[in-house]
Amino acid sequence: MIELDRSRPLWPQVAAIVRERIESGEYPGGGRVPSVLALVTEFGVTQVTIRKAVAALRDDHYIRTETGMGSYVLTAKERQDAQRAGGDVR
Known part of the structure; x- marks a missing residue:
């Protein structure tokens, strides 16, 4: 468990850690973010x-969510396009 x-x-601490993992490539663009339950277990x-952390990452254009499917890391191009458009990437 992460302290x-x-x-x-x-939630901002969790979001920051996941954001770092995305930026470092540990969670690569197009890849899936661990499930909510997996993150609950990891972070305690x-x-x-x-x-709340997932919502913040989505609002900051790091991930997109698909109902019933999970959350996925946006590629650099997808992130750039979403930021430029100011759009919702849910």
Whole structure:
């Protein structure tokens, strides 16, 4: 389990760690982000915390979500296009 600073809100910390993994290529463009339940187990937080982190990553154009399918990392081109359009990549 990853240790988080419990004196601060948890979801931004989780989002930052996942963002770092995306930027480093650990979670490659087009690849799937671990499931909510897998992230709950890894970080030792609630589903609500993970869902807030996922929403922040989606809003920042790092991932897209497909209902019932999971979340996927946007490629650099997809991220650039989404940022340029200011659109929703859900």
